[in-house]
Amino acid sequence: ASPERPPPPPVGNVAAAVSFAIGSGSRAVLVMQGGVLVAEQYQGQGRVDRGELLASGTKSFSCALAAAAEADGFMRAGDLASIAISAWAPGGASPDPGQKQTIRLDNLLSMTGGLSNTGASALELNNVDSFRQAITARSGNPPDEVFTYGPNSFQAFAAAFELATGGSLTADLGVTGGQDSVSYLQTRVLNRIGIAPTQWLRDIRGHANWAGGAYFTARAWATYGQFILQKGAWQGEQVVPAALIERCSTYRNGAFLGYGLGFWLNRRVQDTFTPGVDSAPWPTEVAARFGAxxxxxxxxxxxMFMAFGAGNVKMFILPSHEIVAVKIGGTQDDDRFLALMLGTAP
Structure with a gap:
């Protein structure tokens, strides 16, 4: 018989952490440990059935999209993006093909490919052809040198997926055909763990907004976090290979150590963050930590690793304690919330 898995380490004071979050303005707080819901509280507009706009928290789902696409043989994270996006190949029709030809798919998921963040962003992305914007974005830096936060990398990755699954480039460098990326994710992964978005915003060409367009309830997002914590396993089934999920939180790019593939990482960034060169949408106190x-x-x-969207919409995954926590709204700096929960607050 296989040995029983030891229980997760004891936590500090989950009730105090939840109270702190609610007291500082969060409208929804949910904590799971060992796959069991141990705390859940709502206030104001927060409700158990409310689909929350995850904004950039949407990027967390790209981890599962990339893992499933690799498992199914469509594309590998280490591939050159120009294999799918022919406009980025040598002599391609996109601006700066000389630099773009060396961008890998994992550069896109880690925002280290050097794509500029110019153009529409956030909800304005839905008013343009976001795939064309991403494909035609200028290359501001060579890959693996600078962390450039913005939507173009994730829209380019989704475009590459749809091109790799039978799509084609239009004359104006848009994308038509191929498998719809969100429909594929829903069928391949989300249906199997029993969740679905309440809505997923799309642009004027019908392409999904992967940079910030998904709406999920707090419970559904936490369920996805549990799936990531369990490295792609669900109810005895390995939905996608464990190693392909695990790399989302272990990937290292010397351009910036604080981001993996679709998730922020709690790794010390060492000398990889240069204020004014690397861009990160964090409050002053966190940006100062990066700078140090x-x-x-x-x-x-x-x-610990996490997803983070505008309006302080956050999901935390703490493998050390088998915890998944979702916090909607409230404080920008979550060191105290997490430290109270773990009992590590100074």
Missing amino acids: GSNIAPNVPES
């Missing part, structure tokens, strides 16, 4: 070579939450294990 530190991490997002110094009082929390470095193995």
Whole structure:
């Protein structure tokens, strides 16, 4: 018989952490440990059935999209993006093909490919052809040198997926055909873990907004977090290979150590963040930690990783304690919230 898995380490004071979050303006707080819901509280507009706009928290789903696409043989994270996006190949029709030809798909998912963040962003992305914007974005830096936060990398990755699954480039460098990326994710992964978005915003050409367009309830997003924590396993089934999920939180790019593939990492960034060169949408106190070579939450294990969207919409995954926590709204700096939960608050 296989040995029983040891229980997760004891936590600090989950009730105090939830109370702190609610007291500082969060409208929804949910904590799971070992796959069990241990705390859940709503206030104001927060409700158990409310689909929340995840904004950039949407990027977390790209981890599962990339893993499933690789498992199914469509594309590998280490591939050159120009294999799918022919306009980026040598002599391609996109601006700066000389630099873009060396961008890998994992560069796109880690925002280290050098694509500029010019053009529409956030909800304005839905008013343009977001795939064309991403494909024609200028290359501001060579890959693996600078962390450039913005939507173009994720829209380019989704475009590459749809091109790799039978799509084609239009004359104006848009994308037509191929498998719809969100429909594929829903069938391949989300249906199998029992969740679905309440809505997923799309642009004027019908392409899904992967940079910030998904709406999920707090419970559904936490369920996805549990799937990631379990490295792609669900109810005894390995939905996607564990190694392909695990790399989302272990991927290293020397351009910036604080981001994996679709997730922020609590690793110390060392000398990889240069204010004014690398861009990260964090409040002053967290940006200062990056500038000093530190991490997002110094009082929390470095193995923690998270998704973060505008309006302080956040999901935290703490493998050390088998915790998934979702916090909608409230404080920008979550070191205290997490430290209270783990009992590591100074």
